Structures are given as C-alpha cells and as structure tokens.
Amino acid sequence: GQNIDQPTEMTATEGAIVQINCTYQTSGFNGLFWYQQHAGEAPTFLSYNVLDGLEEKGRFSSFLSRSKGYSYLLLKELQMKDSASYLCAVREGAGNNRKLIWGLGTSLAVNP
Amino acid sequence: KAGVTQTPRYLIKTRGQQVTLSCSPISGHRSVSWYQQTPGQGLQFLFEYFSETQRNKGNFPGRFSGRQFSNSRSEMNVSTLELGDSALYLCASSPAPRGRNYEQYFGPGTRLTVT
Numbered sequence: 001g002q003n004i005d006q007p008t009e010m011t012a013t014e015g016a017i018v019q020i021n022c023t024y025q026t027s028g029f030n031g032l033f034w035y036q037q038h039a040g041e042a043p044t045f046l047s048y049n050v051l052d053g054l055e056e057k058g059r060f061s062s063f064l065s066r067s068k069g070y071s072y073l074l075l076k077e078l079q080m081k082d083s084a085s086y087l088c089a090v091r092e093g094a095g096n097n098r099k100l101i102w103g104l105g106t107s108l109a110v111n112p
Numbered sequence: 113k114a115g116v117t118q119t120p121r122y123l124i125k126t127r128g129q130q131v132t133l134s135c136s137p138i139s140g141h142r143s144v145s146w147y148q149q150t151p152g153q154g155l156q157f158l159f160e161y162f163s164e165t166q167r168n169k170g171n172f173p174g175r176f177s178g179r180q181f182s183n184s185r186s187e188m189n190v191s192t193l194e195l196g197d198s199a200l201y202l203c204a205s206s207p208a209p210r211g212r213n214y215e216q217y218f219g220p221g222t223r224l225t226v227t
Contacts, residue, residue, distance in 0.1 A: 031214070042220050043202075098168065101157070
C-alpha cells in the first residue's frame with residue numbers, strides 16, 4: 001500500500017490499551033476499513049468509517065478524520081488472542097473505479 | 113451460512129505453467145474480489161467481479177485473468193507462471209460493492225508456490 005502508512009510492529013501488555021494509527025493519501029476517498037489477520041488465516045472485518053468521528057464496537061473502536069487523512073484503531077482490555085496483524089484499507093474512486101487500497105499491516109504482539 | 117471457500121488450498125507449480133484457482137462466495141453475495149498477498153507487498157488488489165462483469169482491475173499484467181459465473185462463483189487464472197507469482201491468493205465476497213455492504217468476507221486463500 002504505497003499510499004497508506006501504518007507502523008510495522010507494535011507491542012503491548014495484556015489488559016492495556018493500544019492505538020494503531022493509519023495515514024493515507026487517496027484520490028476520491030470512499031470509506032476506511034480495519035481488518036484483523038491472525039498468522040496463517042484470512043483477514044476478518046473489524047470496522048468501517050466513512051464519516052469523521054469514532055465508531056465503537058465492544059473492545060474495539062475506530063476513528064476517522066478525513067481532513068487529516070488519518071484513522072486509528074483502538075483496542076482496549078487487550079487479550080493474548082489480539083496478537084495479530086491489523087490492516088488498514090481505504091476505498092477510493094467512484095462507480096466502477098472503486099477499489100480497496102491496503103496498508104502493509106501492523107503486527108501487534110500482546111505480552112502477558 | 114457457509115463461508116467463502118477456495119480451492120485448492122495449496123498448489124505447487126513450475127515456471128511457465130498455468131494455474132486456475134476457484135472461489136465460491138457466501139450464498140447471496142454477488143461481488144467477488146481477488147487479492148494477492150505477499151510479505152513484502154501486503155494485499156494487492158487483482159480484480160473485482162459483480163454480476164458476472166469485471167468492475168475493476170488492479171495493476172497486474174495480462175497473465176492474470178478472471179471470470180465470474182452466473183452462480184457468483186469465480187475463477188482466476190495465471191498463465192506463464194513466474195517465481196514472483198508465489199503468494200497467498202485471497203478471494204473475498206460481499207453482498208454488493210457499495211456502502212457498508214462492501215464489508216468483505218475472505219476465504220482461507222490458496223497458497224501458490226512456483227518453483
């Protein structure tokens with residue numbers, strides 16, 4: 001994802017809170033997604049933001065600022081099973097030119 | 113509801129050969145997207161199909177092609193395989209390619225190794 005930047009690796013402690021940032025530059029922003037991918041498995045959907053603000057879903061929240069080209073994923077009460085790669089993806093374009101552009105992912109290690 | 117299925121799960125081919133990968137979306141989903149995932153490049157979009165029509169295509173050479181059938185099942189084909197084609201190929205389905213309905217459900221992938 002040459003137009004999407006997110007940290008390569010992060011480490012956190014079980015029970016803590018971690019924030020994974022994602023910055024992007026796109027033409028024709030049309031929504032931002034966060035996915036979780038455990039090693040050897042397929043990505044699974046976590047959240048979707050298209051308007052500015054915070055979307056909360058249980059222990060996970062996602063924030064978007066379109067003017068700043070910035071999003072973050074907030075994980076609370078970390079559990080060992082949260083160790084995974086977190087992928088930021090931006091949908092750009094309109095009509096038949098819409099496509100998802102993916103970041104390279106942030107590998108999160110949760111330690112006891 | 114059954115998830116997205118992909119066959120085969122693992123494949124070993126030699127350079128110059130061709131390969132066909134299959135994807136069956138979730139029942140009722142009409143949009144299917146294909147991605148190539150490698151450690152260095154991450155997820156790279158290949159193409160998207162909706163109602164048997166290719167809606168969008170990524171920046172891959174013409175050796176990569178795909179199609180979608182009337183039952184929404186999709187296939188992708190790679191001809192004249194190169195070593196660099198070794199990757200995990202992921203298929204994702206969604207109800208429709210717009211709005212929140214664009215949430216994509218991924219299959220387990222096909223691990224292709226080219227020797």
